[in-house]
Amino acid sequence: MADEDADEYKDLLNWAASRGITDAPFVGDKPTSIRSTPSLGFSIRIATFPDAGGRGLAAARDLKLGELILRVPEKALMNGRSARLDAELTRALALYPSLSHVQVLCVHLLREIAKGRTSERFPYLVHLPRYYHTASFYSPFEAQALQVKDAVSMAEGVVQNSREEWLQARPVLEKLGLGRRFCTLQGWLWAFATISSRTLYVPWDEAGTLCPVGDFFNYACPGVPYNLPPTAQDTQMREGDLISEEDVDTSGGIEIRDRLRDGGFEDERGEYCFYARQDYQEGQQVLLCYGTYTNLELLEHYGFLLPFNPNDKVHIELPTADEFNPGAVRPPPEADLLMNLFIDYEGKPSFSLLSNLRLRAAPATLLKSRHHLALAGQQISPESDKAVFRWLKSKCEKMLTSCPTSFDVDELLLAVIDSHPSVAEIQKLLTVYKEDFLPSPTENLELLNAPEHLQPVILNELESFIASAPHTETSSTPSWPSDLRLERWRLAIQWRLGYKKIVRRSISHCSRMLDCD
Numbered sequence: 001m002a003d004e005d006a007d008e009y010k011d012l013l014n015w016a017a018s019r020g021i022t023d024a025p026f027v028g029d030k031p032t033s034i035r036s037t038p039s040l041g042f043s044i045r046i047a048t049f050p051d052a053g054g055r056g057l058a059a060a061r062d063l064k065l066g067e068l069i070l071r072v073p074e075k076a077l078m079n080g081r082s083a084r085l086d087a088e089l090t091r092a093l094a095l096y097p098s099l100s101h102v103q104v105l106c107v108h109l110l111r112e113i114a115k116g117r118t119s120e121r122f123p124y125l126v127h128l129p130r131y132y133h134t135a136s137f138y139s140p141f142e143a144q145a146l147q148v149k150d151a152v153s154m155a156e157g158v159v160q161n162s163r164e165e166w167l168q169a170r171p172v173l174e175k176l177g178l179g180r181r182f183c184t185l186q187g188w189l190w191a192f193a194t195i196s197s198r199t200l201y202v203p204w205d206e207a208g209t210l211c212p213v214g215d216f217f218n219y220a221c222p223g224v225p226y227n228l229p230p231t232a233q234d235t236q237m238r239e240g241d242l243i244s245e246e247d248v249d250t251s252g253g254i255e256i257r258d259r260l261r262d263g264g265f266e267d268e269r270g271e272y273c274f275y276a277r278q279d280y281q282e283g284q285q286v287l288l289c290y291g292t293y294t295n296l297e298l299l300e301h302y303g304f305l306l307p308f309n310p311n312d313k314v315h316i317e318l319p320t321a322d323e324f325n326p327g328a329v330r331p332p333p334e335a336d337l338l339m340n341l342f343i344d345y346e347g348k349p350s351f352s353l354l355s356n357l358r359l360r361a362a363p364a365t366l367l368k369s370r371h372h373l374a375l376a377g378q379q380i381s382p383e384s385d386k387a388v389f390r391w392l393k394s395k396c397e398k399m400l401t402s403c404p405t406s407f408d409v410d411e412l413l414l415a416v417i418d419s420h421p422s423v424a425e426i427q428k429l430l431t432v433y434k435e436d437f438l439p440s441p442t443e444n445l446e447l448l449n450a451p452e453h454l455q456p457v458i459l460n461e462l463e464s465f466i467a468s469a470p471h472t473e474t475s476s477t478p479s480w481p482s483d484l485r486l487e488r489w490r491l492a493i494q495w496r497l498g499y500k501k502i503v504r505r506s507i508s509h510c511s512r513m514l515d516c517d
């Protein structure tokens, strides 16, 4: 952890103090000393955590679970209500009543940004990230790099939807007379990603609210202790890691209302209040649980992945009705049993998946008298359970072989990207490789040292990446937009590797179930 340069955030902290944002606790019904400046430093402070979200908030002292650690008054928030305080914006929006809450908040944000220093929120806005890796920024190449059909469709769908939403909102942006660059698709995507990755739930606005300083909290997923190092988390599955019933999102989709659980808007105080979700020692990063997300959902909405995410899962399509017992007549499964068909982070089938497979695998002669067992999570017969795990194992093996690259290739690609972290360096590596130059001793050799049969596949993807970035410079000049594409491609590879890890765990789980009698 490194404390942020106090000067860099001086304006923000002064502005925050002037808006009543404070990390001082309440005593009884009254706030403790009202300080005009600074707004932070009693409970939390801004710091950088390179391995866990970058800029975030650190405990400024030892904090206890449940302690109130930050309060942000309504007048500092940015949402549909604050948009309505702007008469010109309200008049313009009234002409386009079909715009969604998210579109309204995007317009509100772009209008404020376009005001530059004259915006009264400038000290906050200037510290918003300049770029994001959320799915709406994915190019066709980056979407394809996810490899798995559902994931590719997700990315392509988000890109398509954001474009349509921009086209619908563009007339308002133009009517408001915002400068040209605030009316572009790129500008819109930036605003949309800001809202997707930074808003917190409020009951009166489906888009949520931007919450200065409160949006500096990085994410921890439910049920995972903060202190466990990521490497241990990834390899060690402990009893305490099992996902509790209440953590499982059964809605099948992510609602903005699920975003934040460790705080909320408190009407009686008229403030957004944040509470410590565990004890923290001074200096430790203070994290928030925005909700329960798979890694694909984190990538889509927030543009990052967790190395250890017990809420991650892989969807499994059920076999056709005839696949186990051709011709057997069986009752159609109940609708709610057809939801939540997945293998979990540990590689185990979900309750619904296992029940469905058991109902399909059992011989028709046993079904009538024993189908209640499958609905209660029990096997119908040892033989039909064997058929279930044989089917699931073979399904998972096919899922792996249907991916364009293997687990090993993905790992090697990540190693190549890590040692060549810019587009220019990857181009140089390809030149060295293709022209058979002797690499210099400092040249990293993941590609050259990779098993020979894997090299063409690695090379092919590296070349496709370079070809997909048409504006890539051939010089060694660092290229900002291209290097962002590299980071997004890296995330896509990391995601598909995580997917393959779960599928591999499922194969091992099935083998164990088939081995035990």
Ligand SMILES: C[S@@+](CC[C@H](N)C(=O)[O-])C[C@H]1O[C@@H](n2cnc3c(N)ncnc32)[C@H](O)[C@@H]1O
Binding pocket: 051, 052, 053, 054, 055, 056, 129, 197, 198, 215, 216, 217, 218, 219, 220, 301, 302, 303, 304, 305
């Ligand atoms: C609400 S903001 C948190 C503050 C943010 N780091 C900043 O600098 O403003 C959410 C974003 O922070 C990053 N983030 C949050 N939690 C993270 C984590 N556990 N690991 C990696 N990135 C994280 C992601 O980029 C995410 O979109």
